[in-house]
Amino acid sequence: MNKRTYIIISILGIFSLGIIWRLSFLQLQENRYKKWARLNALLKESVEPERGLIYDRKGRLLVSNQPIYSVYVTPSETKAFDTLALADLLDISPEELKRSLIKAKKYSLYKASQVSGQYLKEEIAPLKATLFNYPGFSIRKRHIRKYFTQHAANVLGYLQEVSPSLIKKDSFYEPGDLVGAAGIEKYYEKILRGQKGYRYFYRDKLNRKTKPYENGSFDLAPVPGKNLKLTIDIELQAFIDSLMINKHGAVVAIEPGTGEILALVSAPSYNPSLLSGRKRNQVIKRLLGDKLHKPMYDRSLLGTYPPGSPFKLLEALIGLQEGVINRHTGYKCNHGFKYGNRFMHCHCGANGRIVHLRYALPHSCNTYFSQTYLRILDKPGSAQKGINRWAGYLKNFGLGDYLHYDLPVGRKGLVPDSAYYHRYFGHDRWKSMNTISNGIGQGQVLVTPIQMANVMAAIANRGFYYTPHILKSVDNHPPEYRFRIKHFTGIDSVHFQPVIQGMLDVYRTGTAKYSQIPGINIGGKTGTAENFTRINGKRIKLPDHSIFVAMAPVEKPKIVVSVFIENGGFGATLAAPIASLIIEKYLKGKITRQDLLDKVLQANLNKIYELKTYGPQKKN
């Protein structure tokens, strides 16, 4: 045989001997792996990691963890016992106890399952003394959330016991674990929950847990969840909550230069602490059953309303960009104008004069904007093409679709296009005039408060927005890169100037004259959205929703707000003062117009809401 082949075979032999030596070490000698092998025959207990804490943008602690105690049962270790007595001791019903036992047996005879949970330290003490009478039952320390604020429940969310389907989907969870079910807790669940650790124990003949295996040297330590810093300013949030007392609606405040959400208020809301603890399930039932207040319905993200007059800002921008209007374009407005055989009413006070953009914006002239809308639609030659182009602009501002912020709920709103109207009116059986209400924000367009705030952010930035987001940082790392991408609206920045000027005028001479803040230039737009309801089969008109959008300071805005007050009447009545108070609080730190503040705090719309929900009540 060739010499080199001998060498190759020898090398093969050497490696093989090495392998044999290694196998001897692994299989014939006592080593660590043999000990690991036994692990699979031991009792493995998971160690709960600490859930990440949540702070506001200034570092104030909002949510942390507190210990609670739960009663667990290991079915294989139980002996016959008095169900009624135990249920009484645990403060649950006997049926609940029986159900928990059945669930536990189904999950595993040898592993501990939760029977009832979330007792505070005081509640568990008497249990500890008597539970030893019931073999198989033990007490485990777990954690629930502790809230340091009564506000921002819609943002923070709450935890819930993990469902069987989620346990199947994600092997991280075991029965009895708490998982984020709403808000930030849900969206960032994977970051907040950390990683479980494990402890190993010997089992005795009866499969009971005895002493730790190898002094715990094979245990794996849990990894705590990461802490989150939110963009919310909890002081501002609390202040807005106080302003919204006795009113239903939403307020969204964003920092346009970053897209960070400074405040996200839905009114009325609830105290987040209510949903942490043993009575959680009862409280949730009660809150969900409150049809009058609907405290768990987040109006800031889910409430869909017609945008009303603030929509005219967008009309102006699109009109300028498309070139169908400019500063000198004028329309004659005589309390409105005639189109076809219909009449569009207008209360801008022009009374027969010609209206230009400079006047039309602060005085909210319906004539000007509906005509501009018609021109925009008819520019490409057909309303079908025009409306799709128009819809395209609106989508660039974030309307008509999810904004893709970092909270788990949202609504798309509605931006009608040609396909929509083909269905609505019949194919090709409509022209721009049929949709004229869109021009004044009272047509088919639907928006959510956060979408309007985002539109304001785009205007504040003179042409682009950052996706609004609630997370400021995780462990001092910035959030996902997508929140730092500029989304351009397709409107040249030069066109924003006249619109912003108009918004300034809203405060100086227009509909929000009485909400000025000394020393700060605010730009805004009032609006109303009509609201109807059915009572006893009759369609009744309720007070309009009160809408206001604003930004300040106009030169380089640090905050934009959108305020929606359900059935609040004219925009100037409630929404504008509220927006103005919020801006003052944020920029100056205090309120100087006590009378305005009092007026807002005393405004009470409950009677209207009761009428809406329950119908007319018999007077006695």
Add this chain to the structure above:
Amino acid sequence: MARKKRINILDYDWLSILLFLTITAIGITLIYSVDYYQLPGRPFMQTHYGKQSFWLAVALTLSFAMSLLDKKLIAQWASLPYLLTLVLLAGLFVAGKEISGAKSWYSLGFFNFQPSELAKIAVALGLAKLISEKNFKLNQPVNLLKVLLLIGLPVLLILLQPDLGTALIYFAFIAVLWREGLPTSIVITGIGIILLFIMALYFPFVHIMTGILSVALILVVIIFWKFKKNKIILSSFVILLTLAAIGWVYLSQYTYKHILKPHQQKRIDLILGKIKDDRGSGYHLKQSLIAISSGRWKGEGFLNGTQLRGKYIPEQHTDYIFTALAEQFGWTGSIFFMALYLMLIVRLFQLAERQKSTFSRVLAYSLASVLAMHFLLNIMMVTGLFPTVGIPIPFVSYGGTSLVIFTVFLFLVLKFDAHRVEEW
């Protein structure tokens, strides 16, 4: 001219065939034991052992069909499989299916086909044809380049899938080349470069430089002491080599630090074992070691074993099939199996050496080397002696493509061996 002797089945090396059948049977049995717990109660053709048996039947049929071909015909058309392989490998980037992060498969409905397996026999055939050309000398740079290209091209395509494990197998061809005349110095240099590269990723620059300088110093001392002539030339050569080595190390570290992206760096660290991954891929290895240990002297017994039962090891019917053997049949079972496999490999080397033509010798040598590489790397990986790369054991691990290709390869070699007394 020798008369053409009628060749029949009895001229085929019965020892190889016996070993092959035994090893394959052991493989199917092991796969069955894994299936027993991981896929209980399935119809035969949906189990892994069922499919493996099916593919064995296919493999034997194909081998029989191939054995009817004339050996000269095969040798003539030897470049065809190679070119086909290149096309198939390149086509993966367009039409390939991605499994476990690598685009290595074509999904053909009922089964999946892996071109990198086909490449093993294709490269062997191509190499055999190339080297058996008249007056082909491996120490000529042109020829060396041709060979490098022949082997390197498929390896590159495989590396890009990415499939590091399979690419590693092709190092086996170094043995073939060395046997066929590749100068030892080149082999040593090549190995040295690779070793230095790996050390560069593992150790700090200063350490390595110290090491290289020390070695260089010792070499220079030896030169001046033992050599009478050419001291200066040899020393300069050593110094040149030293500089080259240091430069290469620096280049490697620079590439790692500044050119590779963080996730690529992490991947390398993981392979080198610089970071432990107890929750991820390190988990497989840990479970494998646990299972092997629990085998002890005689094993837990067939279909026994806590790891096997507990289904703790994913991929146990492929890369970790040896673990299943070690857990159930213990040290004695492992040694016995290794002995069988080594016997097959050595027998193939023997058959290679008794070939009269270069073509058939290179073919047989390639098979023996590739099998040896698979064998060593897989068992070393499974026992923790080598980083985790996905390499199966031929004939034993589950895998239709692999089983068919290697069986055909084996019978091809045996055919050429049976016909070795013939003239070409």
